[in-house]
Amino acid sequence: xxxxxSEQPYINTMDVYPLEAAEQNKLYKFYDSxxxxxxxxxxxxxxxxxxWPPRTLCPNCTSDxxxxxxxxxxxxxxxxxxxxxxxxxxxxxxxxxxxVEFDNGLRMxxxxxxxxxxxLEIGREVELAVLEVPxxxxxxxxxxxxxxxx
Amino acid sequence: xxxRRVAVVAGGASKFGxxxxxxxxxxxxxxxxxxxxxxxxxxxxxxxxLLSTVMPERFVFQTHVAPLAAETLGVTPSKLVARxxxxxxxxxSAIRLAYGFIASGLADVIMxxxxxxxxxxxxxxxxxxxxxxxxxxxxxxxxxxxxPSFAMVxxxxxxxxxxxxxxxxxxxxxNRRNGARNPIAQFRKPITVEEVYASKxxxxxxxxxxxxxxxxxxxxxVLAAEHRVKDFTNEPIWIxxxxxAGGGNNAANVPGWAEWPRLRVAAKNAYQMAGVxxxxxxxxxxxxxxxxxxxxxxxxxxxxxxxxxxxxIEEGRSDYGGQVVVNPGGGxxxxxxxxxxxxxxxxxEMKQQLHGHAGDRxxxxxxxxxxxxxxxxxxxxxxxxxxxxxx
Numbered sequence: 001x002x003x004x005x006s007e008q009p010y011i012n013t014m015d016v017y018p019l020e021a022a023e024q025n026k027l028y029k030f031y032d033s034x035x036x037x038x039x040x041x042x043x044x045x046x047x048x049x050x051x052w053p054p055r056t057l058c059p060n061c062t063s064d065x066x067x068x069x070x071x072x073x074x075x076x077x078x079x080x081x082x083x084x085x086x087x088x089x090x091x092x093x094x095x096x097x098x099x100v101e102f103d104n105g106l107r108m109x110x111x112x113x114x115x116x117x118x119x120l121e122i123g124r125e126v127e128l129a130v131l132e133v134p135x136x137x138x139x140x141x142x143x144x145x146x147x148x149x150x
Numbered sequence: 151x152x153x154r155r156v157a158v159v160a161g162g163a164s165k166f167g168x169x170x171x172x173x174x175x176x177x178x179x180x181x182x183x184x185x186x187x188x189x190x191x192x193x194x195x196x197x198x199x200l201l202s203t204v205m206p207e208r209f210v211f212q213t214h215v216a217p218l219a220a221e222t223l224g225v226t227p228s229k230l231v232a233r234x235x236x237x238x239x240x241x242x243s244a245i246r247l248a249y250g251f252i253a254s255g256l257a258d259v260i261m262x263x264x265x266x267x268x269x270x271x272x273x274x275x276x277x278x279x280x281x282x283x284x285x286x287x288x289x290x291x292x293x294x295x296x297x298p299s300f301a302m303v304x305x306x307x308x309x310x311x312x313x314x315x316x317x318x319x320x321x322x323x324x325n326r327r328n329g330a331r332n333p334i335a336q337f338r339k340p341i342t343v344e345e346v347y348a349s350k351x352x353x354x355x356x357x358x359x360x361x362x363x364x365x366x367x368x369x370x371x372v373l374a375a376e377h378r379v380k381d382f383t384n385e386p387i388w389i390x391x392x393x394x395a396g397g398g399n400n401a402a403n404v405p406g407w408a409e410w411p412r413l414r415v416a417a418k419n420a421y422q423m424a425g426v427x428x429x430x431x432x433x434x435x436x437x438x439x440x441x442x443x444x445x446x447x448x449x450x451x452x453x454x455x456x457x458x459x460x461x462x463i464e465e466g467r468s469d470y471g472g473q474v475v476v477n478p479g480g481g482x483x484x485x486x487x488x489x490x491x492x493x494x495x496x497x498x499e500m501k502q503q504l505h506g507h508a509g510d511r512x513x514x515x516x517x518x519x520x521x522x523x524x525x526x527x528x529x530x531x532x533x534x535x536x537x538x539x540x541x
Binding site: 079095097098108109 | 288292294295301305352354
């Protein structure tokens with residue numbers, strides 16, 4: 001499928017994933033870090049505000065100066081579901097999704113991988129997973145997976 | 151500046167459903183119904199035109215749609231022409247804006263149309279387009295569309311307040327029963343709780359019949375300043391109050407899950423402006439995009455205490471003979487949900503209810519009506535309060 005797609009002109013509006021490279025995206029360092037297995041966000045160097053998702057304008061003090069910080073690798077499920085019908089074409093059922101919460105109170109919507117329905121429990125501990133985006137461009141996307149014993 | 155009184159003087163909708171019709175066909179059909187509702191009204195009376203529509207660029211590959219729709223309806227605007235987009239709450243937002251424009255004296259007569267053509271030959275394409283509603287870079291990358299969003303809201307409400315799957319299903323049963331009596335509704339067959347359970351599981355805990363459908367449809371109303379009202383109708387409904395509050399788009403920044411604090415703000419402002427309390431509302435059309443939504447809306451609109459929305463439906467308090475009849479027109483679940491047309495269709499239902507033209511779904515002696523329209527991850531809320539008499 002990816003081979004056939006690469007023969008077609010690239011249609012950005014049918015692409016679920018953002019363009020991640022420095023030529024296209026001021027937040028490209030997020031994706032560079034993720035490729036190294038690190039989940040990051042921006043921190044405002046003026047007021048210290050830490051948002052999710054990362055931002056180039058601080059909603060708290062309106063500064064546009066920021067640095068990158070690492071987020072914890074682990075979080076807990078705040079709410080979750082598994083979609084079993086009507087998922088968008090590039091996704092497969094069952095599609096596990098959760099809102100996860102870090103120790104610092106920050107929340108993040110994420111898909112869950114390496115998961116079964118037994119893992120879908122509010123409070124369940126999950127950890128970062130990094131996925132390759134299929135297709136001709138080299139891109140990555142973050143996900144979480146349940147923390148298993150040992 | 152003097153605030154002028156404003157009324158809805160005409161309204162009509164297309165049939166809602168999976169339609170063998172184009173975007174423009176739907177607009178024509180709704181426009182015809184609107185003109186027919188007020189024989190004194192002609193396209194030449196209309197000074198302003200707003201079109202509520204969400205993603206015609208994706209569904210029908212058309213932009214610059216407000217002039218297209220105005221042209222289709224014979225309207226040549228002299229004071230206002232624009233498109234309004236606020237996802238599922240575009241319709242009420244357009245009404246709110248038209249209200250402000252007329253109340254302030256910038257125009258006397260404005261047509262507010264809403265339209266969405268959502269069915270595409272390949273159903274997967276329609277679902278793909280709805281990904282554009284979320285935060286594409288941070289949420290849609292995970293496949294997040296509306297059903298899993300509201301499924302996660304339901305999980306929180308069930309955990310925090312003990313809301314049950316049966317209570318969710320009862321919302322669908324009520325709204326399907328009401329929609330069965332609404333000629334424009336997409337679904338016109340009542341269902342049972344067992345049929346909700348037996349419908350396909352979409353996103354736990356929501357089954358297919360807990361969800362509103364994909365819908366093609368259009369609806370058109372006309373708003374007028376007080377001194378023009380009698381030129382068009384003897385049966386206006388008057389805008390007593392309106393409120394709107396927003397909370398953002400990214401799922402992580404939603405200011406509440408089982409709680410919808412931005413709805414509380416919008417409701418408070420609307421009630422205050424109208425000079426009414428929740429218990430004064432006789433009839434309401436609320437945004438039941440999913441069954442859980444209507445339950446939370448009972449609570450945040452003040453129809454019942456926080457956490458008691460499940461009990462409210464169970465005890466029949468949102469049904470005929472109860473405290474307030476909610477979604478007599480079938481709501482989004484039964485009437486259908488063509489994004490941009492929904493808020494307009496809510497207003498039309500209220501015009502029919504307040505003047506005794508709702509047929510066998512008529513709410514007896516309804517005088518004060520409320521509509522609630524939400525968008526996104528239940529973050530943006532728009533409310534209108536209408537009265538049969540001017541205030």
